Amino acid sequence: MKVLILGGGGFLGSRLAFTIANHGGLHMGHVSRLTLVDLTFPDELKKNEKFRCIATDFSEASTMQSLLEHKPDIIFHLAAVVSGEAEKNFELGMKVNFHASLQMLEICRNMDFHPRIVFASACAVFGGDVKQTITHTTGPKPRSSYGTQKAMVELLINDYSRRCFVDARSIRLPTISVRPGKPNAATSSFLSGIIREPLKGQETTYPVQDSAKFWLLSPKRVIQNFLHAANIDAGKLGEDRIITLPGITASVGEMLKSLERIAGPKVAGLATYEPDEFLQSIVLTWPHYFNCSVAESLGFVKDKSVDELILNYIQEENIQLPKL
Amino acid sequence: MKVLILGGGGFLGSRLAFTIANHGGLHMGHVSRLTLVDLTFPDELKKNEKFRCIATDFSEASTMQSLLEHKPDIIFHLAAVVSGEAEKNFELGMKVNFHASLQMLEICRNMDFHPRIVFASACAVFGGDVKQTITHTTGPKPRSSYGTQKAMVELLINDYSRRCFVDARSIRLPTISVRPGKPNAATSSFLSGIIREPLKGQETTYPVQDSAKFWLLSPKRVIQNFLHAANIDAGKLGEDRIITLPGITASVGEMLKSLERIAGPKVAGLATYEPDEFLQSIVLTWPHYFNCSVAESLGFVKDKSVDELILNYIQEENIQLPKL
Numbered sequence: 001m002k003v004l005i006l007g008g009g010g011f012l013g014s015r016l017a018f019t020i021a022n023h024g025g026l027h028m029g030h031v032s033r034l035t036l037v038d039l040t041f042p043d044e045l046k047k048n049e050k051f052r053c054i055a056t057d058f059s060e061a062s063t064m065q066s067l068l069e070h071k072p073d074i075i076f077h078l079a080a081v082v083s084g085e086a087e088k089n090f091e092l093g094m095k096v097n098f099h100a101s102l103q104m105l106e107i108c109r110n111m112d113f114h115p116r117i118v119f120a121s122a123c124a125v126f127g128g129d130v131k132q133t134i135t136h137t138t139g140p141k142p143r144s145s146y147g148t149q150k151a152m153v154e155l156l157i158n159d160y161s162r163r164c165f166v167d168a169r170s171i172r173l174p175t176i177s178v179r180p181g182k183p184n185a186a187t188s189s190f191l192s193g194i195i196r197e198p199l200k201g202q203e204t205t206y207p208v209q210d211s212a213k214f215w216l217l218s219p220k221r222v223i224q225n226f227l228h229a230a231n232i233d234a235g236k237l238g239e240d241r242i243i244t245l246p247g248i249t250a251s252v253g254e255m256l257k258s259l260e261r262i263a264g265p266k267v268a269g270l271a272t273y274e275p276d277e278f279l280q281s282i283v284l285t286w287p288h289y290f291n292c293s294v295a296e297s298l299g300f301v302k303d304k305s306v307d308e309l310i311l312n313y314i315q316e317e318n319i320q321l322p323k324l
Numbered sequence: 325m326k327v328l329i330l331g332g333g334g335f336l337g338s339r340l341a342f343t344i345a346n347h348g349g350l351h352m353g354h355v356s357r358l359t360l361v362d363l364t365f366p367d368e369l370k371k372n373e374k375f376r377c378i379a380t381d382f383s384e385a386s387t388m389q390s391l392l393e394h395k396p397d398i399i400f401h402l403a404a405v406v407s408g409e410a411e412k413n414f415e416l417g418m419k420v421n422f423h424a425s426l427q428m429l430e431i432c433r434n435m436d437f438h439p440r441i442v443f444a445s446a447c448a449v450f451g452g453d454v455k456q457t458i459t460h461t462t463g464p465k466p467r468s469s470y471g472t473q474k475a476m477v478e479l480l481i482n483d484y485s486r487r488c489f490v491d492a493r494s495i496r497l498p499t500i501s502v503r504p505g506k507p508n509a510a511t512s513s514f515l516s517g518i519i520r521e522p523l524k525g526q527e528t529t530y531p532v533q534d535s536a537k538f539w540l541l542s543p544k545r546v547i548q549n550f551l552h553a554a555n556i557d558a559g560k561l562g563e564d565r566i567i568t569l570p571g572i573t574a575s576v577g578e579m580l581k582s583l584e585r586i587a588g589p590k591v592a593g594l595a596t597y598e599p600d601e602f603l604q605s606i607v608l609t610w611p612h613y614f615n616c617s618v619a620e621s622l623g624f625v626k627d628k629s630v631d632e633l634i635l636n637y638i639q640e641e642n643i644q645l646p647k648l
Binding site: 090127128129132137138139140141142143145148151152155156158159162163239240 | 414451452456461462463464465466467469472475476479480482483486487563564
């Protein structure tokens with residue numbers, strides 16, 4: 001069975017690749033080829049014989065065509081221009097987040113092969129009344145171009161699947177926290193930074209008030225959910241292939257309280273409030289109360305608490321608590 | 325003020341054009357030019373000096389560019405490949421219903437002019453649980469390619485408006501009944517046919533059981549709503565530019581009962597049930613209970629009853645009841 005990961009050089013993509021290579025987890029068959037596509041790759045991936053890494057811009061139509069010519073059985077599509085960048089560079093966002101995804105679906109349709117596709121959508125498709133509780137019937141009301149582009153691809157995925165051109169499913173990711181590594185251009189980047197940087201003994205800032213709430217999921221759980229999305233029978237999903245992933249609601253203040261419990265007040269105190277109007281204009285439009293009973297009944301999983309989310313990060317990344 | 329009607333040769337487009345030309349109704353200014361675009365035009369439009377009729381395929385990019393070069397102040401975008409046709413010819417539906425609309429928005433953005441746009445979307449964006457009550461927060465769950473394409477354009481319109489590239493609004497049309505003229509390829513065509521053909525003394529069929537319910541609006545009211553959508557201040561709409569139009573819920577049986585009250589049992593008896601699986605597979609997925617309090621509070625209007633809907637048709641089209 002051939003597996004293709006678009007965005008395989010990124011944090012979630014590479015973690016998914018290592019999980020599949022080292023622990024399996026895909027029920028459709030034995031993985032004979034694991035191809036990763038991204039603009040660039042870290043050395044640990046490039047040098048690893050388990051992976052076939054292709055450094056290319058998949059948003060070029062001819063590139064996508066050649067990538068799909070070996071007819072992967074499963075495609076994980078995690079590649080995106082992140083929310084902050086898509087807001088600042090409208091054309092790039094449309095090209096990568098929307099047109100390249102349409103291109104992928106069109107090539108599958110024209111080649112008449114029917115891969116299983118797991119598309120990483122985002123809870124950023126929601127916006128507007130942030131105090132509403134999102135359920136599986138709530139409509140996307142994006143307040144960003146990124147969310148708009150994701151919501152459009154979700155619609156395509158439902159229609160292409162309904163017509164049996166592909167067998168795809170979209171999973172809407174909560175904000176993923178704690179991401180290791182460096183801050184990125186995602187508008188939600190600070191929701192990892194306020195845990196990650198203090199745990200390095202470094203100062204950091206957050207652009208919203210302590211009371212601002214978000215919908216969170218750990219890297220560990222999102223990888224489990226990616227695999228589950230690939231494994232679940234189409235018949236169980238029905239005609240609606242969009243799954244809003246479970247998560248936990250927490251405020252910035254609650255996240256810092258949890259960090260304080262785990263690493264002490266001096267560490268937690270390294271994160272301070274520094275308002276940023278641009279970031280506020282986007283992230284404060286994201287609803288943070290969700291009822292994901294449908295997703296949970298389908299077997300998708302979440303973290304138990306913010307403490308678990310932080311402790312998992314410390315354990316997985318082998319973090320030594322700073323001595324302050 | 326220049327007004328452009330895409331789909332101006334069709335039933336609703338030409339009716340809108342005549343209304344504007346003969347009765348005004350646009351508050352933004354005096355109409356100095358009224359351009360209609362469609363593949364073909366009836367003579368009554370072509371020969372009318374009030375209109376500039378351009379017979380062309382606007383879904384070609386270069387055509388759209390030349391149409392927008394005179395920078396219309398208001399664009400009514402009513403042109404579409406109808407639901408049945410878009411289901412049977414996927415590529416044509418995507419080209420006309422989706423790509424041409426994106427093209428229109430892109431040209432406006434690139435030319436840096438900011439027309440007011442009224443886009444005719446459709447309640448066919450909804451699907452699935454037909455017994456649910458649709459509100460302004462319910463998400464589109466199209467069960468047709470037509471509905472998918474409309475829902476995607478709605479998302480684009482919200483994002484392009486939010487970014488001030490255009491000042492657009494989408495109105496979701498209920499099934500329009502009674503349409504004069506001939507049956508068309510819309511899957512809902514029979515919902516006009518069961519009134520129109522018997523009133524000509526002609527037999528006709530409908531593909532669903534009498535109990536099947538639909539969400540209806542008369543041509544008269546939809547034209548009022550098009551004008552209102554063009555007149556309403558952007559500030560009143562807020563960030564969500566999608567309006568699900570009010571309508572009335574009626575079953576096929578109720579429509580025929582109303583026809584019987586108005587034209588007698590022999591006329592109503594000319595419409596008979598003849599199941600059609602293809603049509604059922606689409607129209608029976610359309611929800612028919614709507615709460616449109618938001619649209620009504622914004623001033624959008626509906627018919628009072630099925631009787632009014634039929635009597636309006638008889639009056640407007642100057643129908644003589646058949647003597648059976």
